[in-house]
Amino acid sequence: MQISIEPLAADARKPFPQNLTFGKYFSDRMFTQKWTAEQGWYDAKIGPYGPFTLDPSTAVFHYAQEIFEGTKAYRRPDGNINLFRPWENIKRFNRSATRMAMQQVDPEEHLEAIVQLVTLEHEWVPNQDGASLYIRPALIATEPALGVHASHSYLHFIILSPVGPYFATGFNPVPVYISDDYVRAVRGGVGDAKTGGNYAASLYVSEQVKELGYQQVLWLDAAERRYVEEVGSMNIAFVYGDKRIVTPALSGSILPGITRDSVLKLAPDLGYTIEEARLEVSDILRDLAKGEITEAFGLGTAAVVAPVSKFGYKEKEYVVGGGESGPVAKQLFQTLTDIQYGRVADPYDWTLTIKV
Numbered sequence: 001m002q003i004s005i006e007p008l009a010a011d012a013r014k015p016f017p018q019n020l021t022f023g024k025y026f027s028d029r030m031f032t033q034k035w036t037a038e039q040g041w042y043d044a045k046i047g048p049y050g051p052f053t054l055d056p057s058t059a060v061f062h063y064a065q066e067i068f069e070g071t072k073a074y075r076r077p078d079g080n081i082n083l084f085r086p087w088e089n090i091k092r093f094n095r096s097a098t099r100m101a102m103q104q105v106d107p108e109e110h111l112e113a114i115v116q117l118v119t120l121e122h123e124w125v126p127n128q129d130g131a132s133l134y135i136r137p138a139l140i141a142t143e144p145a146l147g148v149h150a151s152h153s154y155l156h157f158i159i160l161s162p163v164g165p166y167f168a169t170g171f172n173p174v175p176v177y178i179s180d181d182y183v184r185a186v187r188g189g190v191g192d193a194k195t196g197g198n199y200a201a202s203l204y205v206s207e208q209v210k211e212l213g214y215q216q217v218l219w220l221d222a223a224e225r226r227y228v229e230e231v232g233s234m235n236i237a238f239v240y241g242d243k244r245i246v247t248p249a250l251s252g253s254i255l256p257g258i259t260r261d262s263v264l265k266l267a268p269d270l271g272y273t274i275e276e277a278r279l280e281v282s283d284i285l286r287d288l289a290k291g292e293i294t295e296a297f298g299l300g301t302a303a304v305v306a307p308v309s310k311f312g313y314k315e316k317e318y319v320v321g322g323g324e325s326g327p328v329a330k331q332l333f334q335t336l337t338d339i340q341y342g343r344v345a346d347p348y349d350w351t352l353t354i355k356v
């Protein structure tokens with residue numbers, strides 16, 4: 001694939017933002033590429049970041065045929081840049097594409113697009129401790145026609161957003177409400193695809209629990225509201241005692257997280273046992289009340305590890321580990337981020353270094 005690089009006008013360069021938050025600022029350039037059945041993938045280019053012009057009838061606006069990914073570029077101590085397991089995000093992107101009846105991207109070309117874009121935009125990778133450059137690839141259905149069918153044309157794009165440390169003042173455990181009424185995703189549906197509709201479906205409940213004083217929602221399985229699935233847009237894990245970690249087994253309605261998978265691989269090397277199992281919410285609440293569960297945390301690219309302070313369920317509250325973050329969350333966070341930022345050797349071959 002030949003990616004054409006369009007020049008960037010001097011006045012198209014934005015100043016680097018002072019206070020980084022999540023997803024508010026975007027770098028100067030973006031990658032775009034189009035697909036039609038006749039031409040296949042074509043017109044791959046990196047040009048100035050800016051709006052698209054799309055017909056009001058465009059399929060994505062009406063039938064939500066779209067997918068996305070989320071990964072990060074990290075500034076290494078030597079000034080170069082690390083990507084973390086980008087191959088896994090590409091595989092998930094294409095699995096999501098298949099589930100949503102969309103055209104897959106070429107994995108090599110997609111990675112090349114990310115590497116070229118991040119290389120050109122390397123000054124947007126923050127130096128600040130705990131900050132990073134969030135990479136957001138997306139694929140949208142662009143056919144300008146109404147009627148429910150798989151689109152005959154697609155737009156693939158990648159944008160970059162410098163983001164601050166998720167926990168600016170150290171770990172900040174969050175209160176989580178267990179939703180018994182509403183669900184995020186159903187088995188056989190699209191919960192294991194990274195598609196916008198799953199997130200749209202979560203918004204109403206997320207807003208409701210905020211009014212109750214909670215920050216995130218814990219999702220149960222849709223059929224029985226009996227099994228623990230995910231927390232917010234993260235996978236979830238619980239710690240029993242101080243050496244046993246358990247996480248829900250992938251069910252078809254859980255997004256297979258790359259952070260979760262990384263913890264499954266590295267936890268045994270840190271001396272933990274880790275199990276994937278069907279976790280009944282009633283057992284989890286009982287074990288929390290008995291103090292057998294000492295920690296609970298979300299796992300995902302944005303926060304890496306996000307400790308839970310307490311769970312609310314049917315008007316009762318269950319405090320986790322005295323409401324403080326625990327040592328397992330801290331160790332997993334430290335170990336993963338040390339690898340991501342290239343502060344330690346990477347024994348798992350998870351990182352791809354871009355020399356700048």
Ligand SMILES: Cc1ncc(COP(=O)(O)O)c(C=O)c1O
Pocket residue numbers: 070230232233234235255256257258259260299300301302
């Ligand atoms: C619904 C959902 N679950 C889990 C995750 C965690 O996945 P990852 O660790 O790959 O970021 C994400 C974030 O991508 C998500 O959106």
